Amino acid sequence: MDLLTRDLLRVATIGSVDDGKSTVIGRLLVDTRQLFDDQLEAVAHASARRGVGDLDLSFVTDGLRAEREQGITIDVAYRYAATPTRKFIIADCPGHVQYTRNMATGASTADLALMVLDVARGLKEQTRRHLCIAALLGVRAIVVAINKMDTVRWSESAYSAAVDEVATAARELGIADVTCVPTSALLGDNVVAASLHTPWYVGPTILDALERSDAGAWDSAEGARLPIQWVLRQPGGGRSYAGMVSGEPLAVGDRVTLLPAGISTTVTALRGPSGPRDAAPAGVAVDVELADDLDASRGDLLAREPLPTVTRELRATVCWFGDEPLRAGARLRVKHTTRSTPAIVEAVESRVDVERLEIEPADALATNDIGVVRLRTADPLVVDDYAQHRVTGGFILIDPVSNVTRAAGMVGDPGLPGTSARA
Amino acid sequence: MTTIERRPTTLDHLEALESHAIYILREVVAECERPVLLFSGGKDSAVLLHLAVKAFAPGGLPFPVLHVDTGQNFPEVLAFRDETVDRTGARLLVASVQDAIDRGLVADPGPTGSRNRLQTTSLLGAIQEHGFDAAFGGARRDEDKARAKERILSFRDAFGQWDPRAQRPELWQLYQGRVNHGEHLRAFPLSDWTELDVWQYIARDRVALPSIYFAHHRDVLRRDGMWLAVNEFVEPRAGEAVERRLVRYRTVGDATCTGAVESSAATLDEVLAEVATATVSERGATRADDRFSETSMEDRKREGYF
Known part of the structure; x- marks a missing residue:
């Protein structure tokens, strides 16, 4: 059977509570026949028991007891769909502001965001916040379901007004690829099957838009990077260095620099999961041998030009998840690529006003705030600007006592065209 | 509307899933002190062990494998377990539900009663006894709606409990394996695989x-x-x-x-x-x-x- 050679697209959903996000995903799965009969039956039973109509499709993804009881999404649910050419990993993200950390979890690995908004209610603050976080995390394409079109009698002017609102926000956030689709997830219009109610609309359905989208736009970052995860001992006493390639492909014969030491050497052998190969693109777990006998270990990084920066001083955009405000003087651990080291917050410089998309001076970040901070680290880090390189630009901040992850960090200023570069 | 040109991508979905799983295996081994791989003899744990061997080749596995044995096995599966352990050179540990019953830790459900739920006591007992701080499992998110909610590295408190309402954020591929004494992690390298992906991979490899x-x-x-x-x-x-x-x-x-x-x-x-x-x-x-x-x-x- 020829079921192989599909590519992989990671999608995160965005939207406010009650705009129908989980219903859109449910509809997508039901209409592409990704759900099994027993799973559909379970959804029907759960719907009937709570008296919410024949089939409440949001029950497909709201899997936790508390979520079903309260009718809200608390944490990300991962769902899978496949067409003949593409496998989709769909992170259905929560809408409530107190679960922003879970939304960021789902969006951080996404190639594309699927945004859902209620045509009658437009872009709510929560949706705007999530779109902002998705943009900061580097999501560069969005597919937008302008949903509940049945409630406005399939009005083209209501749809156009919502499209304009989305376009304005996307422009301010620097999201270039925007595809809007008029839908009724409840009735199934334009999610998988084209609608008969929208003769004025000639664009793709949600599924068409997801299938056409450009997967892995991040692979095109300049310069190969290989953060060393683990040292493997080879027969005969040699060593090889294991990690996952990011940025440009890495090849046998490449001149690379071991950082932070700054020593140049050459890749003499490269192996992927299935054995030796000449080159490996981003996303392949490899191990490499080097021409010189170097003291390289976990936390070091092999890079091909243009080289990243070695630094103990970071200026970064962070999304703060801690319960207590983040202020200057806070001591945390940073995990960046495969290196962990203590860090001190030197200063909180500014925060992003998500509603007005402006940067304003600030000396603290409250829970779920996004802002710019300066950090000093005990060991040097090997970084790229996040806008250029997701793997070497992203880091997390960890509470040194409880070990809970407190922040997502991105090296550099927030890349929002609607805001000034410096506060 | 913006037209999006699709670029040819270099990895197919099996290659992407395989590399991601190997990356997770290496990351957990590097971050944790005493990992263990849970091996039931089922297809998912067979794939997981296969990936673990690849991740640490040409050396041996840097952790033991643990079979939680209900004593109510299919003989073909026990034979497969032993063959696999021999072939890979893995160090096998067995946590026996019968043993937990004999020691009075759990009630005997009788000769034909299910011991499925009793596995939890034996599993947590083995984790405590050996001081494991990370346990690899072959669970997949497409199996069940509760599993669909779980992180790739999933935190367990000192009582072995999962709190689905307070999961750690998990950003990018920065898997965070720090735990305090007595706590542990479950690590699921096959999280994003579906049943069909697993079978396609079994066929390919x-x-x-x-x-x-x-x-x-x-x-x-x-x-x-x-x-x-x-x-x-x-x-x-x-x-x-x-x-x-x-x-x-x-x-x-x-x-x-x-x-x-x-x-x-x-x-x-x-x-x-x-x-x-x-x-x-x-x-x-x-x-x-x-x-x-x-x-x-x-x-x-x-x-x-x-």
């Missing part, structure tokens, strides 16, 4: 499996809408007829609660074709333990189940 995954004739009886194999743990009750049918297994668990499906799929290609067109989920078709309530898996997971 010729991963060895227990024979019961392929069609064979077996004495079975119908109970709770499932075909259960008749053996020393499952005996016919009044009104239950024993029939000889052509069956195979889609999942492998405790013999008292794992059902067979009627199938003539005897080769990998035939199984792939069957899985691609299945209309009932693998757990729905074959697991009595998930049928008690809407949230069976969530409830068991909260207690520390796999």
